[in-house]
Amino acid sequence: MIPVLEIFGPTVQGEGAVIGRKTMFVRTAGCDYRCSWCDSAFTWDGSAKEDIRKMTPEEIYAELLEAGGDTFDHVTISGGNPALLPQIAGLLDLFKEKGIVSALETQGSKFQPWFRDIDELTISPKPPSSGMITDFERLRHILQNVSGQNVSLKVVVFNEEDLAYAKKVHHLFPDVPFYLQVGNDRLEEVDDQKLLVHLAGRYEWLINLVMPDPDFKRVRVLPQLHTFVWGNKKGV
Amino acid sequence: MIPVLEIFGPTVQGEGAVIGRKTMFVRTAGCDYRCSWCDSAFTWDGSAKEDIRKMTPEEIYAELLEAGGDTFDHVTISGGNPALLPQIAGLLDLFKEKGIVSALETQGSKFQPWFRDIDELTISPKPPSSGMITDFERLRHILQNVSGQNVSLKVVVFNEEDLAYAKKVHHLFPDVPFYLQVGNDRLEEVDDQKLLVHLAGRYEWLINLVMPDPDFKRVRVLPQLHTFVWGNKKGV
Ligand code: SF4
Ligand code: SF4
Numbered sequence: 001m002i003p004v005l006e007i008f009g010p011t012v013q014g015e016g017a018v019i020g021r022k023t024m025f026v027r028t029a030g031c032d033y034r035c036s037w038c039d040s041a042f043t044w045d046g047s048a049k050e051d052i053r054k055m056t057p058e059e060i061y062a063e064l065l066e067a068g069g070d071t072f073d074h075v076t077i078s079g080g081n082p083a084l085l086p087q088i089a090g091l092l093d094l095f096k097e098k099g100i101v102s103a104l105e106t107q108g109s110k111f112q113p114w115f116r117d118i119d120e121l122t123i124s125p126k127p128p129s130s131g132m133i134t135d136f137e138r139l140r141h142i143l144q145n146v147s148g149q150n151v152s153l154k155v156v157v158f159n160e161e162d163l164a165y166a167k168k169v170h171h172l173f174p175d176v177p178f179y180l181q182v183g184n185d186r187l188e189e190v191d192d193q194k195l196l197v198h199l200a201g202r203y204e205w206l207i208n209l210v211m212p213d214p215d216f217k218r219v220r221v222l223p224q225l226h227t228f229v230w231g232n233k234k235g236v
Numbered sequence: 237m238i239p240v241l242e243i244f245g246p247t248v249q250g251e252g253a254v255i256g257r258k259t260m261f262v263r264t265a266g267c268d269y270r271c272s273w274c275d276s277a278f279t280w281d282g283s284a285k286e287d288i289r290k291m292t293p294e295e296i297y298a299e300l301l302e303a304g305g306d307t308f309d310h311v312t313i314s315g316g317n318p319a320l321l322p323q324i325a326g327l328l329d330l331f332k333e334k335g336i337v338s339a340l341e342t343q344g345s346k347f348q349p350w351f352r353d354i355d356e357l358t359i360s361p362k363p364p365s366s367g368m369i370t371d372f373e374r375l376r377h378i379l380q381n382v383s384g385q386n387v388s389l390k391v392v393v394f395n396e397e398d399l400a401y402a403k404k405v406h407h408l409f410p411d412v413p414f415y416l417q418v419g420n421d422r423l424e425e426v427d428d429q430k431l432l433v434h435l436a437g438r439y440e441w442l443i444n445l446v447m448p449d450p451d452f453k454r455v456r457v458l459p460q461l462h463t464f465v466w467g468n469k470k471g472v
Contacts, residue, residue, distance in 0.1 A: 012457050019255060020255070022455050022456070196436055217309040218337075220257045220258070222461075
């Protein structure tokens with residue numbers, strides 16, 4: 001049984017390597033991290049405890065069909081940290097059977113053999129502003145285990161210290177496609193237009209830091225498009 | 237000699253398959269189309285005629301280095317329609333020699349053998365709102381000639397008729413990665429914040445049309461990020 005908090009879509013993937021891709025989302029409960037700026041804290045802080053449903057792969061797929069009908073061929077598994085769950089393997093088997101393309105984002109603190117069955121894997125180690133400490137040996141182990149498949153690294157950046165951390169990650173794994181994402185430092189903002197203007201400004205701030213830097217050449221700098229469109233709303 | 241109108245960067249690629257990628261831009265003069273909403277009309281309407289410089293590949297590369305120094309490894313060739321220029325071949329030879337990754341966008345009205353030397357090729361046929369007529373045989377011929385390389389199709393959408401056209405294109409070439417881009421219908425807007433809010437709304441409009449549509453499954457829907465950050469400014 002997989003602990004599920006949200007199943008929604010179809011919507012656009014707002015971040016990373018397949019930004020803009022039409023996808024469904026399955027959000028699992030539980031995380032081994034406690035990032036200071038976590039935008040999905042309800043997956044681990046107990047606030048949504050009674051919303052967690054233990055579901056079989058078949059039940060998840062049925063609910064994806066119910067929400068998305070015949071309109072999708074792509075599912076993003078998100079968290080929390082889905083890498084805590086060995087039982088995701090069964091869900092991926094079912095996706096393969098149904099011709100569904102799978103994407104996963106995880107912070108790189110745990111490996112699961114089923115990572116090899118993910119079509120689009122994003123490893124997103126957390127920078128200093130999160131308050132978390134990266135285990136670089138673990139990260140290296142994961143990247144070695146998924147080498148040859150479609151994998152990318154993504155670092156969220158809130159400040160210049162985070163950017164220095166991102167540079168270290170990029171330097172350690174120069175051959176892995178590398179994404180910088182501007183962090184959302186206004187999780188409480190309820191005025192979508194204000195948030196949009198603010199985050200577009202933060203995106204420009206990050207671009208202005210990265211463009212003159214010779215250590216960042218083969219890099220992509222992106223915002224979170226879903227916050228540009230739906231602000232801090234969940235489940236869209 | 238290549239007729240050049242702009243050389244600038246490094247900046248982010250604001251559109252399409254490598255959205256967010258750090259890149260330099262070389263904008264060539266001249267277009268065989270006259271799209272009603274062309275955001276680069278100065279490349280063909282005579283208004284920037286005296287700014288056109290006939291440059292050798294070496295001169296272009298020297299100016300890229302002058303502007304971008306040691307900070308880039310990627311150049312986007314843009315127009316106008318660079319596919320009008322057989323002499324781009326020499327520039328691509330030089331890029332290959334220098335280890336530069338190349339990207340090109342063209343509308344698919346002309347083929348050049350040097351398309352095969354482009355690392356990231358975007359074919360962007362123009363929808364009805366442009367006022368242009370697509371030669372689908374020509375488009376097919378081009379896509380056949382570049383099959384196996386990194387190529388994508390991108391259609392800009394201003395209205396529902398454009399979206400129907402996009403669907404036709406996607407249906408004709410289902411195996412080519414497909415991008416929908418929301419058109420900028422406020423080219424005269426000088427208030428960047430107003431434009432940002434407007435275009436984010438237009439992006440949501442397009443998402444809302446595409447998500448429930450079973451004919452668009454394996455599709456990516458994107459805005460133009462540069463307009464989100466710099467509005468209608470040129471050369472950024
Ligand atoms: S790893 Fe992700 S889900 Fe877990 S606390 Fe950090 S941001 Fe939140
Ligand atoms: S093809 Fe491109 S450059 Fe040419 S007129 Fe149309 S939008 Fe402008």
